[in-house]
Amino acid sequence: MKKFIYLLALILFVVETVQAQDKTDYLVGDTHNISGFGGLMTELSAVNNQAILSFGGGGGALIDQRFFIGGYGMGNLVEFSTFSINGHPRLLEMGHGGLWIGYHHNPQKVVHFGGSARVGFGGLAFTNLNGDPIVNDGFFVTTSQLHVEMNVLPFLKLNLSGGYRNIFGLNNDFVDNRDVSSPTLLFGMYFGWFGE
Secondary structure (H helix, E strand, C coil), rough: HHHHHHHHHHHHHHHHHHHHHHCCCCCCCCCCCEEEEEEEEEEEEECCCCEEEEEEEEEEEEEECCEEEEEEEEHHHHHHHHEEEEEEEEEEEEEEEEEEEEEEEECHHHHHHHECCCCCCCCEECCCCCCEHHHHHHEEEEEEEEEEEEEEECCCEEEEEEEEEEEEEEECCCCHHHCCEEHHHHHHEEEEEECC
16 A cells, blocks of 8 residues: 555646647747848958948847847948059948848847847949949858847837958959958847747
8 A cells, every 4th residue: 555655646647747848949830029220330351451331231030039030231342442453542342242141149128139140242343433333342241249129119229349350262363351341330220020
């Protein structure tokens, strides 16, 4: 009889323990919150040790307010990108775009941190002051960055990112990959649904 009572107590303990465990989360199912976002970006970087200002946009799918995957596009402000090459003034036109993935840590906090990576293709051109092309070249680009982000409203976030842009594949007589690879400072304003 003692064995029966011990066995019954053990069974009840196991059943109660199993029922008290948290619900299992699955990759695919109704436990994930998926929304979207998009916004404007302004980036300060350098080409050939000279500062350039770029503008663009990006957006994507936001999963559980933590992970995101989407795309981006950036282009520099040509009027402020005058370079002296071989003693002649040249304007730089540079743009790139591609895949953008990232992660936000503690996105429910007013101020939180995270990181992202952008991978894409782009092109650059040097023109004379009349806009006539002198050099056209394509490249592959990767940018890794860390960010601090602020929840302003349920549909608005402000973001400040620092990172590094790596350029590969340039082949011209004016600039090489090292001249265009640069630290970056990016300010972003993103709109979407960031609430629970």
